[in-house]
Amino acid sequence: MPEEAGFPPAKRFRPGCGPPGGRVVMLLAAGGGGGGRRQQSALAQPAASPYPEAVERQRRSLPIFPARGQLLAQLRNLDSAVLIGETGSGKTTQLPQYLYEGGVGRQGIIAVTQPRRVAAISLATRVSDEKRTELGKLVGYTVRFDDLTSEATRIKFLTDGMLLREAISDSLLRKYSCVVLDEAHERTVHTDVLFGVVKAAQKRRKELGKLPLKVIVMSATMDVDLFSHYFNGAPVLYLEGRQHPIQVFYTKQPQQDYLHAALVSVFQIHQEAPPSQDILVFLTGQEEIEAMSKTCRDIAKHLPDGCPSMLVLPLYASLPYAQQLRVFQGAPKGCRKVIISTNIAETSITITGIKYVVDTGMVKAKKYNPGSGLEVLAVQRVSKTQAWQRSGRAGRENSGVCYRLYTEDEFEKFEKMTVPEIQRCNLASVLLQLLAMKVPDVLTFDFMSKPSPDHIQAAVAQLDLLGALEQKDDQLTLTPLGRKMAAFPLEPRFAKFHCTEEILTVVSLLSVDSVLYSPPARRDEVQAVRKKFVSGEGDHITLLNIYRTFKNLGGSKDWCRENFVNSKNMMLVAEVRAQLRDICLKMSMPMVSSRGDVESVRRCLAHSLFMSAAELQPDGTYVTTATRQPVAIHPSSVLFHCRPACVVYTELLHTGRCYMRDLCVVDADWLYEAAPDYFRRKLRAARD
DNA sequence: GAGCACTGC
Numbered sequence: 001m002p003e004e005a006g007f008p009p010a011k012r013f014r015p016g017c018g019p020p021g022g023r024v025v026m027l028l029a030a031g032g033g034g035g036g037r038r039q040q041s042a043l044a045q046p047a048a049s050p051y052p053e054a055v056e057r058q059r060r061s062l063p064i065f066p067a068r069g070q071l072l073a074q075l076r077n078l079d080s081a082v083l084i085g086e087t088g089s090g091k092t093t094q095l096p097q098y099l100y101e102g103g104v105g106r107q108g109i110i111a112v113t114q115p116r117r118v119a120a121i122s123l124a125t126r127v128s129d130e131k132r133t134e135l136g137k138l139v140g141y142t143v144r145f146d147d148l149t150s151e152a153t154r155i156k157f158l159t160d161g162m163l164l165r166e167a168i169s170d171s172l173l174r175k176y177s178c179v180v181l182d183e184a185h186e187r188t189v190h191t192d193v194l195f196g197v198v199k200a201a202q203k204r205r206k207e208l209g210k211l212p213l214k215v216i217v218m219s220a221t222m223d224v225d226l227f228s229h230y231f232n233g234a235p236v237l238y239l240e241g242r243q244h245p246i247q248v249f250y251t252k253q254p255q256q257d258y259l260h261a262a263l264v265s266v267f268q269i270h271q272e273a274p275p276s277q278d279i280l281v282f283l284t285g286q287e288e289i290e291a292m293s294k295t296c297r298d299i300a301k302h303l304p305d306g307c308p309s310m311l312v313l314p315l316y317a318s319l320p321y322a323q324q325l326r327v328f329q330g331a332p333k334g335c336r337k338v339i340i341s342t343n344i345a346e347t348s349i350t351i352t353g354i355k356y357v358v359d360t361g362m363v364k365a366k367k368y369n370p371g372s373g374l375e376v377l378a379v380q381r382v383s384k385t386q387a388w389q390r391s392g393r394a395g396r397e398n399s400g401v402c403y404r405l406y407t408e409d410e411f412e413k414f415e416k417m418t419v420p421e422i423q424r425c426n427l428a429s430v431l432l433q434l435l436a437m438k439v440p441d442v443l444t445f446d447f448m449s450k451p452s453p454d455h456i457q458a459a460v461a462q463l464d465l466l467g468a469l470e471q472k473d474d475q476l477t478l479t480p481l482g483r484k485m486a487a488f489p490l491e492p493r494f495a496k497f498h499c500t501e502e503i504l505t506v507v508s509l510l511s512v513d514s515v516l517y518s519p520p521a522r523r524d525e526v527q528a529v530r531k532k533f534v535s536g537e538g539d540h541i542t543l544l545n546i547y548r549t550f551k552n553l554g555g556s557k558d559w560c561r562e563n564f565v566n567s568k569n570m571m572l573v574a575e576v577r578a579q580l581r582d583i584c585l586k587m588s589m590p591m592v593s594s595r596g597d598v599e600s601v602r603r604c605l606a607h608s609l610f611m612s613a614a615e616l617q618p619d620g621t622y623v624t625t626a627t628r629q630p631v632a633i634h635p636s637s638v639l640f641h642c643r644p645a646c647v648v649y650t651e652l653l654h655t656g657r658c659y660m661r662d663l664c665v666v667d668a669d670w671l672y673e674a675a676p677d678y679f680r681r682k683l684r685a686a687r688d
Numbered sequence: 689g690a691g692c693a694c695t696g697c
Contacts, residue, residue: 115695144697161696190696285693317694342693364693377692421695429697489697511697520691579697635690655691 055130062090063242071095071237072102079202080215080234082227086241087392091218092182093127096155099178105154107211108177113160115188116348117143124148124157144489145575160190164197164433168486171437173201178214184227185219185385186347187420187449193430195230195448197437221385223417230448244395250408258360259288261405263295265358266338269403270300275308277355278337280345282390284364284379289314289340296338308336315341315349318513321568327351346389350396357394357402359387361410368424368455375426376654383418387411420449427451427459428492432468435478436486442476465611465678466496487583493608499584501593502544502601508577509543510650510662515573516543517566518636526564534638538647538664540605541598542638547573606670609648610678613671614660616645622660624652625671625682634659646671 059065064085075081085091096112104110114120120141128139135141140149142158149156160181167173179198184191195217202213217227217234228234255261262281269279283289293314300310311331315324328351331337339351343363363382366375382390387404394400404411422430434442443456460476463469468482478486485495490511497503509515518526533549535541546563550570553559560567584591594600606613613625620643622631633640634653637660646668649660672679 117696159696165697186695188695287691318692344694346694348694366693379693433697513692632689640689651692653690653692657690659690661692 052132055132059090059094059130062094063088064090064094064239067239068094068098072098074235074237075099075214075216076102076104078214078235079212080217080231082217082219082224082231082234082236083239084219084222084224084236085239086243087220087396088242089239091239092123093130095216095218096180097127097131099180100155104178104214106177109153109175110155110178110180111163111173111176112155112157112180112182113163113191113194114157115160115183115186115191117146117159118348119183120157120159121146124155127155127157145579160188160194164190164193165489167194167197167201168433168436171197171201171439172205172208172210173198173213174210176213177211178216180216180218182218183220183347184217185221185223187418187422189421189425189430192420192422192448193433196446199231199446200439221388223385226448243392244397244399246391246395246400246402248391248402248404250404250411251406254407254410255405258362258405259283259292262358262360263292263299265403265405266296267299267303269356269358270310270336270338271303271307273336273356275331275334275336276353278331278339278351278353279356279358280351280354280393281338281340281358282343282345282360282363283340284360284362285342286314286316286318289316289342292340296340308334310336310338312338312340315339315345317342317344317348324349343386345393346386351393352397354394354396355398355400357390357400359390359402359404361387361404361406361414365418366421366424368426375424381414383415384411385417387414422447423449423451423455426462427456428462431456431459431463432478432482432486432492435463435469435476436483440475462611463492465675466492468492468496484587484589487587488580490580493611496608497604499589499591500600500604501591502598503604504577504580504584505547505573506540506544506601506605508573508580509540509547511576512569512572513566515546515566515569516636517564519564522564529563535598536638536642536665537598537602538639538644539637539662540650540664541601544598544601602664602666603670605664606648606666607674609650609664610671610674612650612652612660613646613648613666615668616643622647625679628686629658631658631660633663634661637661637663639663639665 083091083095092112096110099105099110112123114123120143124139124141125135128135131138133139136148136150137152139155140153142149142156142162144159144162173179181191181194181198198213198215202215205211205213215231217231219227224236228236251261262283266279266281283292293312296310296312300312313327315327327339339345345351361382362379363386364377364379367378368375391402394402431442434445439445460469463482468479468485469476470479481496485492488495490507494507494510497507533542533545535545546565550559550565555574557567560570611626614622614631615625616622622633623629624631631652639647644665646666647660647663648666650662653659653661
């Protein structure tokens with residue numbers, strides 16, 4: 001491969017790098033490539049199979065199948081276990097069925113958590129098909145806005161966030177006999193909090209002499225000592241998968257310009273490999289991806305005769321759904337598919353037919369600075385586990401090749417694992433939820449990877465300022481307001497509101513991705529169309545106007561298209577709003593309309609967002625009230641050309657400068673009313 | 689005077 005990039009001879013590896021040492025039970029060695037030897041174990045045979053032949057054959061061909069008997073025998077006697085299964089081992093679809101067939105579901109439901117909604121839904125569909133039952137009966141799923149379960153449900157797939165929500169009303173998880181935490185290696189905030197919640201529930205149920213709670217942690221990576229150690233030395237069961245071997249190349253020299261290196265690699269592969277073999281390139285963001293896509297298309301037009309043609313497809317989350325779908329369609333014969341993607345293709349979207357992966361080793365990710373309390377999105381190096389995850393995308397159907405655009409020495413210096421999200425985000429929501437579950441002492445909660453004390457303290461301070469906390473007998477507990485806030489699937493700062501029709505709408509608009517669609521090429525058109533909604537009082541009121549018009553005119557997709565509104569997100573706003581409204585009604589919160597009284601909406605925003613306020617300076621610039629940091633109004637704001645004396649904002653965006661996004665004009669007095677102590681402290685600090 | 693990775697309740 002590319003001499004210019006300077007790749008040395010390949011190394012072969014299997015993703016996951018083989019089983020670790022220590023407390024590991026080897027369940028099976030099925031061999032890779034799907035052609036491995038099969039062990040037939042008498043234990044592994046279900047007594048009389050209820051499955052039709054084809055499904056049964058397919059189930060039996062999975063690497064997990066020969067281990068069935070051994071696995072069940074082990075798990076039956078264990079409170080907790082860690083199961084490592086490589087991609088394609090069949091663990092997620094089969095294990096819940098084995099557990100059920102083994103009687104684990106008799107006294108309670110088997111919960112299987114997933115970080116993503118689509119995964120929970122599609123797994124439930126598949127498993128209920130395998131069981132030849134109607135979805136929602138024996139096998140069901142629960143995700144936000146969608147619950148397909150019934151009295152009969154024994155195997156329930158749900159998002160990790162959903163199980164966490166359930167734990168607020170029942171922290172012992174009494175419905176469940178077993179919780180399977182899948183994709184644990186991804187370490188989402190929700191999974192991380194669940195680790196602590198299920199561990200505590202398990203302990204408490206034992207103390208109370210209740211039905212034991214079985215906990216099974218499933219991970220795709222070998223690095224599981226942490227899991228095992230956390231669950232009191234739970235045994236690690238290892239299951240080999242169906243991954244195919246992948247050749248990994250490193251560059252000989254460090255690359256100054258990873259974009260250029262990626263471009264060179266793509267065209268070297270393109271000129272050497274058969275056109276049926278597709279390429280997946282990992283870059284960091286939309287702009288980079290669009291630019292690279294254009295360059296690739298331009299170069300592909302001028303390639304020498306005999307070179308195959310190229311279909312270049314960008315892929316990132318904010319790409320319209322229809323365009324995302326194109327990556328799944330086959331390219332015409334003799335044409336190569338080149339997919340240029342963010343890390344969305346690492347886990348969320350799986351594309352078949354990828355033979356080559358080009359890994360720049362870079363990713364855009366959130367970093368948290370507990371000192372300043374700010375979250376910053378920055379381009380940074382991937383971790384080793386992330387790099388292996390990317391390589392693995394090349395070997396899903398056949399052997400594959402991964403070009404790493406960094407040297408092996410550089411790779412060795414990468415962090416071993418991605419820092420878990422819980423150490424990189426604002427913890428206010430997490431603490432609010434833990435307090436709602438009546439966790440005895442949130443400050444010493446048993447996190448698997450503990451956030452730093454100042455990090456936790458910052459969240460406590462934020463919740464305290466919002467009026468959610470009180471100190472009772474040396475314990476932090478929730479105020480009635482705090483309990484109300486915890487009931488809403490919202491950031492704590494947005495969950496503090498007087499329930500009016502208008503506020504429900506604004507809060508819903510803020511909790512989904514922007515409903516505004518602004519293609520840069522049609523900027524003048526966008527501005528002309530948007531003019532009729534613009535409010536001098538800021539972006540929130542403008543959004544409110546857009547939503548109202550959308551609803552009044554029947555909420556059609558055509559209207560959205562004509563008005564540069566993202567209809568998918570707009571529908572979601574309506575769905576969120578309906579959910580919030582239900583919660584308000586359930587809690588008997590009085591619902592009033594401010595009848596066009598926009599000032600009350602702005603006052604309410606001031607009460608939620610007083611921690612994110614900025615003041616106009618005599619020189620025409622702005623500084624934040626909290627930290628006196630210089631900030632500017634983002635050009636996308638309707639207030640871009642205005643100079644209001646005092647604003648609150650939803651978000652700070654760190655790019656070249658520091659921009660405020662989604663602004664609302666407020667009266668400085670309202671801010672003071674919202675948190676007098678806080679502003680007195682700020683004033684004192686400013687004087688000293 | 690500019691531009692946000694990815695999830696989830």
